[in-house]
Amino acid sequence: MDFDLKTNEKGNLSIGGADALELADKYKTPLYVIDETRIRENYRRLHEAFSQHYDNFKMYYACKANTNLAVMRILEEEGSGIDAVSPGEVYTSLLAGFDPSRILFTGNNVKNEELEYVVASGVTVNVDSISQLKRLSKLPGTNGMKISIRVNPNVGAGHHEHCITGGPLSKFGIMEEEAVEVYKLAQELGFKPVGIHSHIGSGILDPEPFKLAVESLMDIAGAVHQDAGVEFDFIDFGGGIGIPYTPEEKKLDINLFAEKIVGLFKEKLGEYKLRNPTMCIEPGRYIIGDTSVLLTRVNTIKQSYRKFAGVDAGFNTLLRPTMYGSYHHVVVADKPNAEPTQKLDIAGDVCESGDLFARDRPMPDVEEGDLFAILNAGAYGFTMSSQYNSRPKPAELLVKNGKTEVVRERETFADLLTKQNVPVRLLK
Ligand SMILES: *Cc1c(COP(=O)(O)O)cnc(C)c1O
Numbered sequence: 332m333d334f335d336l337k338t339n340e341k342g343n344l345s346i347g348g349a350d351a352l353e354l355a356d357k358y359k360t361p362l363y364v365i366d367e368t369r370i371r372e373n374y375r376r377l378h379e380a381f382s383q384h385y386d387n388f389k390m391y392y393a394c395k396a397n398t399n400l401a402v403m404r405i406l407e408e409e410g411s412g413i414d415a416v417s418p419g420e421v422y423t424s425l426l427a428g429f430d431p432s433r434i435l436f437t438g439n440n441v442k443n444e445e446l447e448y449v450v451a452s453g454v455t456v457n458v459d460s461i462s463q464l465k466r467l468s469k470l471p472g473t474n475g476m477k478i479s480i481r482v483n484p485n486v487g488a489g490h491h492e493h494c495i496t497g498g499p500l501s502k503f504g505i506m507e508e509e510a511v512e513v514y515k516l517a518q519e520l521g522f523k524p525v526g527i528h529s530h531i532g533s534g535i536l537d538p539e540p541f542k543l544a545v546e547s548l549m550d551i552a553g554a555v556h557q558d559a560g561v562e563f564d565f566i567d568f569g570g571g572i573g574i575p576y577t578p579e580e581k582k583l584d585i586n587l588f589a590e591k592i593v594g595l596f597k598e599k600l601g602e603y604k605l606r607n608p609t610m611c612i613e614p615g616r617y618i619i620g621d622t623s624v625l626l627t628r629v630n631t632i633k634q635s636y637r638k639f640a641g642v643d644a645g646f647n648t649l650l651r652p653t654m655y656g657s658y659h660h661v662v663v664a665d666k667p668n669a670e671p672t673q674k675l676d677i678a679g680d681v682c683e684s685g686d687l688f689a690r691d692r693p694m695p696d697v698e699e700g701d702l703f704a705i706l707n708a709g710a711y712g713f714t715m716s717s718q719y720n721s722r723p724k725p726a727e728l729l730v731k732n733g734k735t736e737v738v739r740e741r742e743t744f745a746d747l748l749t750k751q752n753v754p755v756r757l758l759k
Contacts, residue, residue, distance in 0.1 A: 332660075333578075333580060334621055336662065336668065336706075337424075344624075346551050346624055346713060347364075347366035347733065349427060349734075352625065352664055354730075358726055358728055358735075360628045360702070361625060361626040361627045361648050362627075363712060363728065363739075365399070365624075365727060366623070367622075367730065367731040369622040370569075370618060370619060371405065373618050374409045374618055376585060377572070378390055378410075381589045381592075384590060385610055388609065388611075389565070390412065390462045390611070390613070391433075391612070392406045392411045393570045393613045394414065394415060394424060395420060395711075395714060396619050396709070396710040397415075397623075400741060401729050402729075404606065409510050412433040412434050413429050413434045413617075414437055414570070415454070416439070416709055420687075421452055421454055432455075432489070435457055435613075437457040438459060439503055442637065446463070446470060447470060450472060456476075458479065459477040459481050461505065461513060461516065464478075464522075467658065468521060473522070475521060476521075476522055478524055478525070479524070479565070480504075480517065480526070482506075482509060484529050484531065484544050484547035485499060485547065486540055488541065488571070489532030489535065490534030490535075491534070491656070491657070493654070495532040496531060496533070500531075507551055511558045514555045515563050523605060525561075526563065526564060526566070526567060527551065527566055527567070528566075528567040529547075530613065532571050533570065535613075536574075536583050538587075538591060540587050545568055545596060545597070548568065549595070549599035549600075553605065556603055556605055564609060566596070568610075568612050568613075568639060569613050571614075572588075572616065574707060576658045576707055577658045593610070606666045616711070619710045620710035621709065622705045624707075624708055625649055625704070625705040625712060626702060626703070626705075627644035628642060628700065628703065629641065629702075630699060631699065631721045632699055637676050638673070639677075641680065642679060642688070644679055645681035646679060647718065648679070649705060649708055649712050649715075650716065650717075651704075651711060651715070652689070653687070654715070659688060659705050660706040661705050662690065662706065663702070663704075671694055672694075673693070673694060674692060675697065676693055677692055678721075681719060681720050682741040713725075713739075718747055723744065723747060724746075725741055725742075750759065
């Protein structure tokens with residue numbers, strides 16, 4: 332198993348030095364628990380792996396993975412930039428203290444009022460389509476503006492079809508073969524294009540597709556430099572670095588990965604005589620995925636046609652298993668390393684059949700009242716949660732060296748109803 336489980340002297344799961352059982356008792360379940368130290372370690376490990384081979388290197392945390400303000404503050408302190416995919420993420424990032432110069436806005440199917448907002452906030456815009464480019468050019472204050480363009484390098488990869496964002500079926504970016512023309516158009520429209528970007532998918536544990544995409548993007552950048560005369564300030568390879576979710580998956584050797592990617596990058600810089608641009612990546616999952624667990628309590632053991640362990644979280648709390656069929660490792664918090672004795676379906680409390688965290692999962696003996704820890708829940712966990720079935724969203728807890736702070740309060744029933752208005756004529 333390539334993710335570390337820490338236990339304390341009682342044999343209970345320890346998260347950032349705090350006892351999972353005590354946290355669940357004190358703060359109730361379901362509960363997201365985030366380990367601050369691990370966020371910092373992940374950031375530094377990745378940054379070091381790349382920057383030791385090329386010092387003009389920057390990371391833009393893809394905040395759609397987790398937009399908790401405390402998480403954003405930690406990454407701001409670490410020196411990260413932000414990849415924001417919506418005006419709301421730009422707003423959140425600014426509030427978290429990121430200077431606009433450290434924020435890249437990579438929207439898709441962006442409407443004009445959103446463009447106005449991001450231009451006014453002073454962040455760098457990464458353009459996704461010719462339509463967007465033309466509409467952007469009509470906005471006041473965009474003449475001479477520095478922009479980047481997202482290219483689909485015709486290579487895709489990812490842990491699920493929904494997470495492949497490059498290749499011929501993807502809705503993202505402009506096509507490889509139109510890149511030179513689009514950069515020329517950007518210049519004609521009065522922009523100063525200084526960046527090029529691609530993001531081919533998410534949850535990549537195999538370096539090969541990523542290397543292909545880097546190679547392809549560098550060839551495109553080379554052509555744009557030579558044929559449109561663009562001098563690149565930055566070349567951005569997007570995010571997508573995966574983490575192991577199943578016990579069988581192996582961690583990507585990040586040092587080897589970085590060495591290969593940077594090697595290729597430098598080789599292509601030389602080939603196309605590109606001048607020392609900043610190399611950028613946009614990790615989301617890698618930074619935050621393994622930093623958090625979702626604690627949820629077993630309230631029902633049911634022997635139906637199958638054996639179910641029913642818990643007090645559902646796809647409203649953690650959508651990935653239902654949405655992508657994703658595997659999340661589940662341990663019993665007071666015996667996280669216990670050997671399996673049976674196979675169970677782990678089901679949530681949402682009224683839908685698809686509300687399952689696991690089917691036929693080998694598990695040790697489990698009783699009602701046991702606490703489950705769903706691992707690797709930090710990325711696309713809380714951010715994809717909803718109030719479906721009128722269930723208030725859970726709390727988020729930040730742990731550092733055993734000390735805990737509530738960084739998002741548990742919602743109440745009243746929160747389910749904010750923003751609703753009942754017309755006066757319907758009032759009772
Ligand atoms: C989602 C996204 C990322 C991050 O993907 P991860 O797989 O979480 O690293 C990076 N860049 C863009 C443009 C994205 O949309």
